[in-house]
Amino acid sequence: MAVLKDRYYFGEIEEKWQKRWAEEDIYRVAEDSRKPKYYCLEMFPYPSGKLHMGHVRNYSIGDVLARYLTMKGYNVLHPMGWDAFGLPAENAAIKHGNMHPAVWTYENINTMRAQLKQLGISYDWSREIATCHPGYYRWTQWLFLQLYKHGLAYKKKAAVNWCPSCATVLANEQVKEGTCERCKTGVEKRELDQWFFSITKYADRLLEDLSLLKGWPEKVKIMQENWIGRSEGAEIVFPVEGGDAITVFTTRPDTVFGVTYMVLAPEHPLVEKLIQDRPQAVEIREFVKNVRNLSEIDRTSTEAEKIGLYTGAHCINPLNGERVPILVANYVLLEYGTGCVMGVPAHDQRDFEFARKYDLSIKVVIQPEGPDLKPEKMTEAYTGEGSMVNSGPFNGLPNKEGIKAVIRYCEEKGAGKGVINFRLRDWLISRQRYWGAPIPIIYCEKCGIVPVPDADLPVELPMSVEFKPTGRSPLADSPEFVNAVCPGCGGPGRRETDTMDTFMCSSFYYFRYTSPRNTERVWGESEINYWQPVDQYIGGVEHAILHLLYSRFFTKFLNDINLVPNTEPFTNLLTQGMVLKDGAKMSKSKGNVVSPEDIVSAYGADTARLFILFAAPPERDLEWSDQGVEGCYRFLNRVWRLVAPMAGKLSGGQPDTDKLVGVDREMHRLTHVTIKRVTEDVGNRFNFNTAVSAIMEMVNGLNQYREVPETDREPSVLKEAAETLLVLLAPFAPHMAEELWHGTGHSQSIHLQPWPAYRPDAVAEEEVTIVIQINGKIKDRILVPVDITPDRMSELVLSQPRVRQLLEGRNVVKVIPVPGKLINIVVK
RNA sequence: GCCGAUGUGGCGGAAUUGGCAGACGCACCGCACUCAAAAUGCGGCGGAUAACCUCCAUGCCGGUUCGACUCCGGCCAUCGGCACCA
Numbered sequence: 001m002a003v004l005k006d007r008y009y010f011g012e013i014e015e016k017w018q019k020r021w022a023e024e025d026i027y028r029v030a031e032d033s034r035k036p037k038y039y040c041l042e043m044f045p046y047p048s049g050k051l052h053m054g055h056v057r058n059y060s061i062g063d064v065l066a067r068y069l070t071m072k073g074y075n076v077l078h079p080m081g082w083d084a085f086g087l088p089a090e091n092a093a094i095k096h097g098n099m100h101p102a103v104w105t106y107e108n109i110n111t112m113r114a115q116l117k118q119l120g121i122s123y124d125w126s127r128e129i130a131t132c133h134p135g136y137y138r139w140t141q142w143l144f145l146q147l148y149k150h151g152l153a154y155k156k157k158a159a160v161n162w163c164p165s166c167a168t169v170l171a172n173e174q175v176k177e178g179t180c181e182r183c184k185t186g187v188e189k190r191e192l193d194q195w196f197f198s199i200t201k202y203a204d205r206l207l208e209d210l211s212l213l214k215g216w217p218e219k220v221k222i223m224q225e226n227w228i229g230r231s232e233g234a235e236i237v238f239p240v241e242g243g244d245a246i247t248v249f250t251t252r253p254d255t256v257f258g259v260t261y262m263v264l265a266p267e268h269p270l271v272e273k274l275i276q277d278r279p280q281a282v283e284i285r286e287f288v289k290n291v292r293n294l295s296e297i298d299r300t301s302t303e304a305e306k307i308g309l310y311t312g313a314h315c316i317n318p319l320n321g322e323r324v325p326i327l328v329a330n331y332v333l334l335e336y337g338t339g340c341v342m343g344v345p346a347h348d349q350r351d352f353e354f355a356r357k358y359d360l361s362i363k364v365v366i367q368p369e370g371p372d373l374k375p376e377k378m379t380e381a382y383t384g385e386g387s388m389v390n391s392g393p394f395n396g397l398p399n400k401e402g403i404k405a406v407i408r409y410c411e412e413k414g415a416g417k418g419v420i421n422f423r424l425r426d427w428l429i430s431r432q433r434y435w436g437a438p439i440p441i442i443y444c445e446k447c448g449i450v451p452v453p454d455a456d457l458p459v460e461l462p463m464s465v466e467f468k469p470t471g472r473s474p475l476a477d478s479p480e481f482v483n484a485v486c487p488g489c490g491g492p493g494r495r496e497t498d499t500m501d502t503f504m505c506s507s508f509y510y511f512r513y514t515s516p517r518n519t520e521r522v523w524g525e526s527e528i529n530y531w532q533p534v535d536q537y538i539g540g541v542e543h544a545i546l547h548l549l550y551s552r553f554f555t556k557f558l559n560d561i562n563l564v565p566n567t568e569p570f571t572n573l574l575t576q577g578m579v580l581k582d583g584a585k586m587s588k589s590k591g592n593v594v595s596p597e598d599i600v601s602a603y604g605a606d607t608a609r610l611f612i613l614f615a616a617p618p619e620r621d622l623e624w625s626d627q628g629v630e631g632c633y634r635f636l637n638r639v640w641r642l643v644a645p646m647a648g649k650l651s652g653g654q655p656d657t658d659k660l661v662g663v664d665r666e667m668h669r670l671t672h673v674t675i676k677r678v679t680e681d682v683g684n685r686f687n688f689n690t691a692v693s694a695i696m697e698m699v700n701g702l703n704q705y706r707e708v709p710e711t712d713r714e715p716s717v718l719k720e721a722a723e724t725l726l727v728l729l730a731p732f733a734p735h736m737a738e739e740l741w742h743g744t745g746h747s748q749s750i751h752l753q754p755w756p757a758y759r760p761d762a763v764a765e766e767e768v769t770i771v772i773q774i775n776g777k778i779k780d781r782i783l784v785p786v787d788i789t790p791d792r793m794s795e796l797v798l799s800q801p802r803v804r805q806l807l808e809g810r811n812v813v814k815v816i817p818v819p820g821k822l823i824n825i826v827v828k
Numbered sequence: 829g830c831c832g833a834u835g836u837g838g839c840g841g842a843a844u845u846g847g848c849a850g851a852c853g854c855a856c857c858g859c860a861c862u863c864a865a866a867a868u869g870c871g872g873c874g875g876a877u878a879a880c881c882u883c884c885a886u887g888c889c890g891g892u893u894c895g896a897c898u899c900c901g902g903c904c905a906u907c908g909g910c911a912c913c914a
Contacts, residue, residue, distance in 0.1 A: 689853095
């Protein structure tokens with residue numbers, strides 16, 4: 001039997017068990033049809049250097065769940081890996097001269113892996129993946145080609161962010177408030193050929209299936225819903241004088257008779273055609289050029305002044321034949337709808353303000369009940385309901401019906417149709433960067449765009465490239481990389497030199513974990529069918545939209561091509577709150593960072609984990625407190641001093657609940673109440689903070705119980721209590737629990753023990769204290785049998801001398817007995 | 829501006845289905861142990877009050893109810909997301 005030291009030497013203990021667990025490989029899992037599976041996943045980190053407290057929180061939460069569910073008898077898949085491609089690696093390479101992004105990344109991975117092991121997280125490390133490894137990105141490229149083959153990847157010109165000072169292209173993430181993140185220079189726009197995924201083809205499914213996600217926070221679903229941004233309306237065609245036509249999207253077809261002007265986005269392809277040979281041409285070209293150069297931020301800022309210019313051209317309202325002037329304005333976005341807006345100033349606030357500013361006419365077509373709206377007297381647009389007026393055949397129709405009627409009418413006349421529009425845009429995945437998965441495409445003069453054949457994957461990143469900011473992908477300057485043989489005709493070809501957005505790499509990693517070393521296929525069929533979907537996903541809310549939406553898109557696509565059995569990737573989602581210090585997010589610039597390393601070396605991993613789980617429920621932000629950490633450390637020491645002396649002294653089997661009395665019965669009860677509380681808090685509610693509280697209360701009770709002379713106690717009760725305590729503590733403080741478990745005479749790992757079930761008869765009480773209220777105010781308490789009837793309870797309470805005294809001279813109106821809780825006497 | 833979350837002691841938080849507000853922990857105070865300190869153990873700890881079995885108290889105002897931290901209506905504050913979406 002192991003000897004337990006009288007003091008808690010966390011360093012020795014943690015090191016010893018981490019080594020043993022690795023040697024015995026206790027966290028390795030394989031498919032096992034005899035056991036129910038559970039896939040517990042935390043968002044894999046970007047290997048930025050070292051773990052921060054947010055990581056510690058994320059992985060501690062996941063670890064408690066994984067360990068708990070394993071003890072509950074599930075076959076738990078709990079893997080870890082690295083979201084290892086991305087800009088910081090490249091920036092570090094530029095900053096540190098000749099350090100290669102791969103070296104920087106793998107060094108960080110080694111550091112962070114060691115830190116995760118020091119925290120004692122129960123990962124199956126045999127499944128570790130890194131997205132920058134050719135064995136992984138081979139499949140990133142393969143999936144790109146699958147999307148391409150199914151018509152969901154396409155190339156198109158699009159504007160990118162350009163920093164004139166760094167002479168480089170910037171990803172959206174690198175643009176902060178319209179300036180370059182590194183040098184603060186104003187960012188410009190440049191047009192480049194780029195690859196896109198047609199996520200918009202899945203917009204309706206991505207929206208509809210949100211309702212299937214019962215285990216997701218409402219907040220996240222609402223954010224995705226808004227992001228997808230479905231709106232119903234119509235596209236209506238306005239012929240332009242002198243040929244051409246403008247198709248406009250509107251959600252208010254009932255107001256088409258009120259159109260008094262039409263506005264095009266500056267980039268709208270028709271603009272140049274309309275202004276040709278007109279006096280306005282010079283001014284408008286200048287305006288368009290200026291707007292194009294604006295950054296996304298400046299362009300879409302609500303504060304930006306709305307500027308419109310008259311083109312001189314007109315179009316015809318197809319419903320009433322009216323002549324409508326055409327304008328160009330900065331607030332109209334080319335990407336949304338059809339890139340133009342019909343102006344209905346009487347019934348749209350923005351149009352109203354714009355019309356007043358430029359003295360455009362206002363025409364009322366929806367009349368609410370009450371006095372007639374007069375354009376010249378209106379101070380704001382009328383956007384409510386009403387009857388249609390000045391609307392030809394639709395006059396008198398309630399506008400809600402008018403929406404449908406106008407659409408039907410347009411469809412009959414061939415002037416338009418009902419349309420559903422989404423705000424969601426296609427996903428731009430091209431990055432003019434080195435440290436990412438190369439897009440597996442070859443351009444050939446004869447064959448055009450040619451996908452790299454599967455057999456030639458991966459298209460490997462060349463190791464020796466220059467990282468000077470030249471304005472192009474560094475790959476473009478690597479002739480060995482660029483020059484390739486066309487797989488179609490065998491002639492000379494050029495490789496695509498852009499790499500893929502790293503969100504692509506993280507959109508399928510949770511599938512790859514099921515077969516991480518499969519070199520033949522992206523994953524095995526039996527593995528994917530066994531493990532999918534992820535039962536519990538845990539991570540920060542900052543990924544509520546992009547990562548989670550892209551992953552849902554991928555899952556639906558992969559389901560469509562029969563590669564995965566599920567249509568949604570994550571059954572349950574837990575979004576953990578931030579870790580704050582002094583009320584603010586920890587950051588270097590604020591100087592309020594607490595490093596996990598320091599905490600682990602000063603107090604041990606068990607203390608760090610316990611504090612982070614105890615300090616707040618997982619969804620809420622957590623305020624870091626050094627004194628709170630101290631408190632958790634003291635608690636673990638208390639556990640040590642309580643249990644360590646019991647080594648070799650515990651005896652007895654299962655206590656017999658029926659025969660226990662007095663302090664033994666109370667202790668036995670506390671043990672089972674604690675099992676119940678911890679099980680519910682961890683398993684049903686994810687309230688780890690209250691689970692820890694329950695364990696603390698049990699320790700307090702156990703300490704008192706141990707004060708009772710040994711001769712007055714039933715030994716089996718102490719044994720049950722001590723062992724239960726360790727098992728309940730195991731998911732939270734795995735090292736200490738393991739050490740004490742072995743020290744008290746066990747040879748198998750505590751982490752392989754079954755989770756205890758509480759005995760209802762042990763939890764049950766014979767008598768309970770109920771509260772006596774008079775008019776809702778507490779006046780007294782009384783001990784009553786648990787199974788007392790409400791009638792008997794009322795009788796008993798009303799006969800109490802103190803109650804009778806309080807009721808003296810008052811009129812009892814009503815008595816409300818609530819069994820097991822309280823009784824309220826209503827008097828006048 | 830729109831959408832969402834949160835608001836409880838000196839602090840982090842608890843109260844699971846409308847039923848004892850403040851569990852558990854921190855800080856603080858007192859006591860024990862000690863030559864002393866630390867550590868540890870024991871006790872106290874929302875406010876008012878001389879005191880109570882009294883009164884007040886869960887951001888503010890109002891409502892429903894025998895009973896409201898919890899439900900409803902209206903405000904305020906803080907945080908987060910979206911932000912000219914036609």
